[in-house]
Each structure stands twice: as C-alpha cells, then as structure tokens.
Amino acid sequence: MEQAVQKNDVTEKAVAEIIDYGRDRRAWLIFCVSVAHAEQTRSLLVEAGITAESITGRTPKPQRENILADYKAGKITALTSQSVLTTGFDAPHTDLIALLRATKSPGLYVQILGRGLRISPDTEKADPLVLDYGGNVERHGPIDRISTDSIKSGKSSGDAPVKECPECFELMLAGLRTCPACQYEFPAKDKHDSHASNGALLNSQVEPEWLDVDELFYDIHEKFGKPPSLQVTYRCGFETVREWVCFEHGGYARQKAVM
Known part of the structure; x- marks a missing residue:
C-alpha cells in the first residue's frame, strides 16, 4: 500500500x-x-x-x-x-x-x-x-x-459483485483479472485514487439509472463445456445493455437468475 x-x-x-x-x-x-x-x-x-x-x-x-x-x-x-x-x-x-x-x-x-x-x-x-x-x-x-x-465472518454483506467480460460477455467475480472463458486480461486499476469516491455511503443514496427500452431480444447463449444461459439484450436508443439469466448454473449466477 x-x-x-x-x-x-x-x-x-x-x-x-x-x-x-x-x-x-x-x-x-x-x-x-x-x-x-x-x-x-x-x-x-x-x-x-x-x-x-x-x-x-x-x-x-x-x-x-x-x-x-x-x-x-x-x-x-x-x-x-x-x-x-x-x-x-x-x-x-x-x-x-x-x-x-x-x-x-x-x-x-x-x-x-x-x-x-x-x-x-x-x-x-x-x-x-x-x-x-x-x-x-x-x-x-x-x-x-x-x-x-458479516463483520464477525470478515465478509461484507450483500450479493457477490460480478462483472462482464467485454470480449466474450462471460459473467465472473469482480475480483478476477483474467476471464476464465476467453483469457481476456482486464487492465490494472490503481488501488489508491487521487480523487474521492462518489459511491453511495448509505443505502438510501443508491440511485438506479433508468433507461427507456426500445427493443428486447432473448437468445440461448451456449459455450463449450458450460451450461447454457439466456442472453437478454435491451436496446435503449444507441445504447445496448446485456444480461445473462443462468438457471442451469450454480452458486451466485443461479441465485441471481431465481431473483
């Protein structure tokens, strides 16, 4: 540090x-x-x-x-x-x-x-x-x-943070530096910043970003050696937002699908 x-x-x-x-x-x-x-x-x-x-x-x-x-x-x-x-x-x-x-x-x-x-x-x-x-x-x-x-267990509360690989769209734990599916290397990020965070300090400060959805697409997403998942694509003007609903997976991905 x-x-x-x-x-x-x-x-x-x-x-x-x-x-x-x-x-x-x-x-x-x-x-x-x-x-x-x-x-x-x-x-x-x-x-x-x-x-x-x-x-x-x-x-x-x-x-x-x-x-x-x-x-x-x-x-x-x-x-x-x-x-x-x-x-x-x-x-x-x-x-x-x-x-x-x-x-x-x-x-x-x-x-x-x-x-x-x-x-x-x-x-x-x-x-x-x-x-x-x-x-x-x-x-x-x-x-x-x-x-x-969560303090006694040494873990923060809430859902496990995940991120999406920009190359193959695989969902993975946020702490991973390399995508386990396509081996994409995420760029390193400094652990200390020169500017203060603008993250929400209180639950009441968490503000969702709302987008108008123009079109909605569902596709089966298959990958060799992996269970299939449902890829959901939202077209919001010129912006495209994707998420994966993984009923066939286990762990956090399955929990998120059920939610």
Missing part, C-alpha cells in the same frame, strides 16, 4: 482535494497506510496552512494526550493517523473522515467511519463528510447494509 500511495503523486492530489472539500469543516480525521505516510500527509497539510498533527503507534503517550486534547478543543483542524484512532476514540465534533488507505475488513471500515458518525448537538454538527480514496465504499457497499454477522 505504501508503494501505491506514492505512485503518480496520489497523496499530494488527494490532500489537495481534501483541503478543498474541507474548507467548511472543523475537525478532520485522515487515516493513512503507514507511519511515514501519516507524517507526509501532515506535512502537506501544514504546508497548505492547515493546523495538523500526526498520531501513530510511535507517538509517546504524553504527546498523544496533548495532541488529542488540542484536537478536541478545536486548536487542531486535522489529525493524520496510522493504526490508531480507529476504535475507542471519541470526538463527536469530527465532521470529516478521509480514508487514504484501503481495508478489506468490514469491521475496521465501520469503526473508521464511526469516528465521524457520532451525533453532536453541542457542536451543531449537521453531518460528516466521508472522502474515500481506497475503494472502500465500492468494496463494502453502503455502511447501513453491513451486518454484525
């Missing part, structure tokens, strides 16, 4: 965007991938005129207590951290959370966002702003869809 955040000035671009989005926010928590990354992020903030400090596992306890007291008192705008402040830290006035790191743990994801989700009538905080640069929103989905069972 350290190498990923140093690629193509990702951190510098992300910090510039955080500063832009955070102009009307009072208390920022920024989660980083390493001690060096947390300190680098703090330096970039200070250079831009933002009052910022860094807290990591190496921060001496007396210094940590002083920094946290100043943050809660409003003397510090931004705290950067690595492996701390994710749990057991209560600062309800926190109104901006930035994830400059990725995590596959739904529990850690919920704990991080929880630092900004505390209600705070005393400080008149209306809402928290979450800026995700690690693909976590897309990975785990809306936070209010994550259940305690």
Whole structure:
C-alpha cells in the first residue's frame, strides 16, 4: 500500500482535494497506510496552512494526550493517523473522515467511519463528510447494509459483485483479472485514487439509472463445456445493455437468475 500511495503523486492530489472539500469543516480525521505516510500527509497539510498533527503507534503517550486534547478543543483542524484512532476514540465534533488507505475488513471500515458518525448537538454538527480514496465504499457497499454477522465472518454483506467480460460477455467475480472463458486480461486499476469516491455511503443514496427500452431480444447463449444461459439484450436508443439469466448454473449466477 505504501508503494501505491506514492505512485503518480496520489497523496499530494488527494490532500489537495481534501483541503478543498474541507474548507467548511472543523475537525478532520485522515487515516493513512503507514507511519511515514501519516507524517507526509501532515506535512502537506501544514504546508497548505492547515493546523495538523500526526498520531501513530510511535507517538509517546504524553504527546498523544496533548495532541488529542488540542484536537478536541478545536486548536487542531486535522489529525493524520496510522493504526490508531480507529476504535475507542471519541470526538463527536469530527465532521470529516478521509480514508487514504484501503481495508478489506468490514469491521475496521465501520469503526473508521464511526469516528465521524457520532451525533453532536453541542457542536451543531449537521453531518460528516466521508472522502474515500481506497475503494472502500465500492468494496463494502453502503455502511447501513453491513451486518454484525458479516463483520464477525470478515465478509461484507450483500450479493457477490460480478462483472462482464467485454470480449466474450462471460459473467465472473469482480475480483478476477483474467476471464476464465476467453483469457481476456482486464487492465490494472490503481488501488489508491487521487480523487474521492462518489459511491453511495448509505443505502438510501443508491440511485438506479433508468433507461427507456426500445427493443428486447432473448437468445440461448451456449459455450463449450458450460451450461447454457439466456442472453437478454435491451436496446435503449444507441445504447445496448446485456444480461445473462443462468438457471442451469450454480452458486451466485443461479441465485441471481431465481431473483
């Protein structure tokens, strides 16, 4: 992850965007991938005129207590951290959370966002702003869809994400880099972005895209060594949308067909 955040000035671009989005926010928590990354992020903030400090596992306890007291008192705008402040830290006035790191743990994801989700009538905080640069929103989905069972099992809730091969239209798990049917190689995507995600953080924010369907076609889709499936083609103006209904398959594909 350290190498990923140093690629193509990702951190510098992300910090510039955080500063832009955070102009009307009072208390920022920024989660980083390493001690060096947390300190680098703090330096970039200070250079831009933002009052910022860094807290990591190496921060001496007396210094940590002083920094946290100043943050809660409003003397510090931004705290950067690595492996701390994710749990057991209560600062309800926190109104901006930035994830400059990725995590596959739904529990850690919920704990991080929880630092900004505390209600705070005393400080008149209306809402928290979450800026995700690690693909976590897309990975785990809306936070209010994550259940305690999914956290205990280490898995996000919801259906298994799938994608379609642009060459042979095979449906496969979203995490695969190579199509198992035609061996198409998907282009690599950086694990860390320089722009915050625009994914839905809450289930109520998920908005479907509606298209008018002009024509509808059904075809049997057969592939050697694979069970047949039903290819459904929707022609929507100049755009064509396809899906496969796989009653003869097993697992997620079968579940989706039944739904």
